[in-house]
Amino acid sequence: MSGNSIGRSFVLTSFGESHGPAIGGIVDGCPPGLPLSEADLQQDLDRRKPGQSRHTTQRRESDRVQILSGVFEGVTTGAPIGLLIQNEDQRSKDYAEIAAKFRPGHADYTYTMKYGRRDYRGGGRSSARETAIRVAAGGIAKRCLQTLAGVRVRGYLSRLGPIRTAAVGEPGFDWDQVERNPFFSPVAERVAEMEAYMDALRKSGDSIGAEVTVIAEGVPPGLGEPVFDRLDADIAHALMSINAVKGVEIGAGFDCVEQKGTEHRDAMTPEGFVGNNAGGVLGGISSGQPVVARLALKPTSSVRLPGRTVDLTGQATEVITKGRHDPCVGIRATPIAEAMLALVLADHLLRHRGQNADVRPPLSPLPASAP
Amino acid sequence: MSGNSIGRSFVLTSFGESHGPAIGGIVDGCPPGLPLSEADLQQDLDRRKPGQSRHTTQRRESDRVQILSGVFEGVTTGAPIGLLIQNEDQRSKDYAEIAAKFRPGHADYTYTMKYGRRDYRGGGRSSARETAIRVAAGGIAKRCLQTLAGVRVRGYLSRLGPIRTAAVGEPGFDWDQVERNPFFSPVAERVAEMEAYMDALRKSGDSIGAEVTVIAEGVPPGLGEPVFDRLDADIAHALMSINAVKGVEIGAGFDCVEQKGTEHRDAMTPEGFVGNNAGGVLGGISSGQPVVARLALKPTSSVRLPGRTVDLTGQATEVITKGRHDPCVGIRATPIAEAMLALVLADHLLRHRGQNADVRPPLSPLPASAP
């Protein structure tokens, strides 16, 4: 059943396969009156784009996004925004040989069991290619959050396999560094280490996991709809919906298991909260503190080293994934995670205050007649 | 906006405050033909019920659930199932003194900022009391899963603060032990240790976090609706929607950050998968492997030790939470987590195969006439 939409008031619906003619999406519910251009969205798309360094897949995509509707004279109209990105560099032949095999750790087997068939070219719908549209839509959500509520969403790579960078406020942490290296590392000192680690990893033909942290500052109190559509629950849903994610934390996350109540609860003073173990969410509703979430990304299963698997007939066989892949999908995940957090926050901002709260009609309503 | 429903095909909508006359819910989408009685649901409600041991809140609730509709002659009809549980032991006076203060780490502040007011009696809607209906509805979901697909959902306490029990297959792990102690510990040896820990904790007036693991066995391959309504994403949403949860993991969870691809990907053989780092989900779709999820529960902020906070006017003050509370909310969380996992699986089972796949009408359709 249809599972390609996310959000309730600010809704993204997406389509597209890795090796089809194009991928695209529709953002429905964006408030009117928002200045918006394709360039606004290109920025984040370029941050996600493959082939930016030797540490990511060498597939080349210009990832140029087109806005097909919902914007008139440079401003959103309240109508749905159609987004389109052409696929360019498709080497389908790379995948011919695995058409009849299930790559272990991939969606090949589950898609086939669910749908009875699959588009095997580059993973088809299950490819991370799909996340480009999330990033484009996330760009609209970011604009929306910034304009309507002054919310800022950003993220960084907190762990690359065994290499840990730093948390906000820790020594060496610098937001400005994040955009200055291909890893989104907030710690300059770690970059060389990561380069070396990745070079060795690539030689070995293996892959590695990573952890990304995303933070939203300026979130007003009151966002989130208990008891099920809590802000933290929807964030968990959105982040876990990203390819390769196996875990999500809010605030203290799993550390809270060993915390005492007196230690975990963030005291409140007229000067504000003391600490942020809550990660900006209490009872499923934003507290006004920064919203802090972490996600764990598994190592890609597409590696050059042979793996045991079965074929379409259930017979034992081996598979080696050629094609072009990220040895660490986490490296490009920061803009994607930011986009998902922005989509959830924009949705809840609009659920809370309404899409048209700021609309000023040009004239006062005409008088009504009798029925 | 309305956030009190969960699910798409098998939907729970709930209502009720901690100290109102009753709590209740509606399960809409339960397939017809399912044998169902109140006793079937009471079982899990009793497992969650407070006052079962000295380690949980002493509030006394019989938690008798009534089925008000949707069942005729002992069998579900396909009509919505109305559930009702009367509230009995309400000591509202316990809360009078905190009516004008925000308990730190609680939803008092966020509810007040969002709605402009709050039902301060026992946390009102934000009280864990609400989870009783989740457990009742989860019981229907479990029956549904068992009957339609042979799926079994169960869970255990994997960590109580610093005390770790064991994972399935590890030495000392025994499913039969889980129901034989007040902690849902699968390891008999740990129980005494936990008793001692909790007794000391209670004396100190503080509280502690915990980790629960839930597992679904017999899940057929094919459940989950990419790219957003993935099975793992919906599980993350459902588990994170439980009070006090700050983190969710599927399969290897955060351990995958330091795993290599060759180590993480579960090889496939005609005899089945080798390992289950995926936790039973690949590409957002069930693989047929057991679905394994873990959740981190924060320590309750309701402790006898004073905490700094502000009052309704924003002035600094102190608060001591009297009332009756669980020093470790995680202890009673196992049946709740099972219920949420069951609700998600039942929803996806019905999304995948349809609510009425098994319906056999008593007669063949009558011939149609011309328009």
Next chain:
Amino acid sequence: MSGNSIGRSFVLTSFGESHGPAIGGIVDGCPPGLPLSEADLQQDLDRRKPGQSRHTTQRRESDRVQILSGVFEGVTTGAPIGLLIQNEDQRSKDYAEIAAKFRPGHADYTYTMKYGRRDYRGGGRSSARETAIRVAAGGIAKRCLQTLAGVRVRGYLSRLGPIRTAAVGEPGFDWDQVERNPFFSPVAERVAEMEAYMDALRKSGDSIGAEVTVIAEGVPPGLGEPVFDRLDADIAHALMSINAVKGVEIGAGFDCVEQKGTEHRDAMTPEGFVGNNAGGVLGGISSGQPVVARLALKPTSSVRLPGRTVDLTGQATEVITKGRHDPCVGIRATPIAEAMLALVLADHLLRHRGQNADVRPPLSPLPASAP
């Protein structure tokens, strides 16, 4: 699959069968700060209540509604509102003999074919008994509309079989008359005629159809979400979801088929619209004109005269409906139609402006810390 909820921002989910212990519902999304009591809802319930005159079913139900949650100290809190009405006067034996037969024109056959079984007592879920909860929830919607936007929803019986009353503004039309007769006729002169017609009809053992008109005044311009969730489309959905409704019109309705464009389009002047062929909706969005809708209700198929049908085995047989029924279900339909129109308008009002647009928190947000 679950079909017992209506609305997106202001959502009613209902449950209950004609002869079960109780019927009930949950209103989720009602804004906080609204004064609300059971008495507020009882008013419309009493208008719909059976046995008010000899012209409706003699089933006796006090239809006392209980509010179980969402209201604290006489004011809504923003939490879901649980509604419950006990069933009292159930004569199940009346239905024993038709358990194995399908009443023609009823849902007996379709429910059985869909679900494989049915609760045959009084139509079970398909009974008009279910509409009592719609009326209770509609009462909340009316309060919401009145308080937030000054919208007034009311209706009247425009046709009873061959007897036509009058439209607003036509000679003899008087809103005050509507509540002064058992038919909700706005024309005093028609009442005696209707009494005579119904008495003769009852003697004959047959039933008759009717047409109800509902009107909402004070609807602000801007409600409705094109292109699918148009205000008129959602009104058509809500009114057609009422038992026995076979047709819905907005404004000029089917008369527009023979109208010219110059005749149909309502001219606009600084003094307001000239005419209301649009029925208050243009392009799926409210224009500020009164919203006018009409619905056609079929004659109940439950009549004392024998009808040809088949039994559970598909064999030909005859059926005579005993039990207690309305010879004209349209007579009691006015409060139900008002409720459905109010539910749609409240939903769209909140979709447009947000649930919490009026919320004033008691204190300004606490300052935020660093992440």
Next chain:
Amino acid sequence: MSGNSIGRSFVLTSFGESHGPAIGGIVDGCPPGLPLSEADLQQDLDRRKPGQSRHTTQRRESDRVQILSGVFEGVTTGAPIGLLIQNEDQRSKDYAEIAAKFRPGHADYTYTMKYGRRDYRGGGRSSARETAIRVAAGGIAKRCLQTLAGVRVRGYLSRLGPIRTAAVGEPGFDWDQVERNPFFSPVAERVAEMEAYMDALRKSGDSIGAEVTVIAEGVPPGLGEPVFDRLDADIAHALMSINAVKGVEIGAGFDCVEQKGTEHRDAMTPEGFVGNNAGGVLGGISSGQPVVARLALKPTSSVRLPGRTVDLTGQATEVITKGRHDPCVGIRATPIAEAMLALVLADHLLRHRGQNADVRPPLSPLPASAP
């Protein structure tokens, strides 16, 4: 808030303005394994296409639809289907002069009041241009209904202003005629009459309303989800969501107001139903009889004759609609109405039986390991 999606299991989300670069949509939930090509959809698009005769707008659009995803090797995969239609013949200048005026009977005023601005080029989002995507998506729904359940959806023009054609079974009615004239008239004799009527109308510069009838044959019993998502209620919603529709009838429709119960209820015999006053729906669920619906379409307000209105500043003015318009929008409405009925039926078919009921995986599931 987002209102550009329709359906629950088979969902169409659309975007696009009359004079933007393109219009498009996403069909999410189409079952896998369905043969599908662009040619399959082009057929209905050509039936709706403008400029087919002198009786419709002379705007020229090739309306070529592209399928961008969800189809692999000529067969649907279960992934969302992206649809795109380029806009070609845009004469925006036609609209410059009405940018500052509200055309009476149009959505100009309501869009402006709702969103604070509007894309005035050809009505922007409120233009009937949007219906082209409904027709394309409806083509997928038709294929789905035909393949999965043998359902056939078709329609005809039952009234053109004062000219009535005929109902199925009436003298002169012939399905084969429908596609042989530009009016979709099922009665050959009426065509000349209509030609003459339209020619005179065009000369006069005015427009006229129409009535369309749509019928679905072969609908299995059991479709529809009471009590709110009834099949007839969802049909009413879908048909009323079409531009210019002011009324919807199912079966006997408004005629039921004057019918007796013994007359309206369709008797049942082992040989089938006697009559179809129900229009194929009983209690909101399909009965297996043909589903019959009628819709009333208002005359377009875009006429060459001057109309009184106000401008953006609220001042009185006059407007004459130039541009190219259909003097009777009902003429091209038949394929659109068919599409909407097909979308609703496909959605309910999948809600009832599940999207993947027919899926046959190529291999049996691999054995599961321990958790």
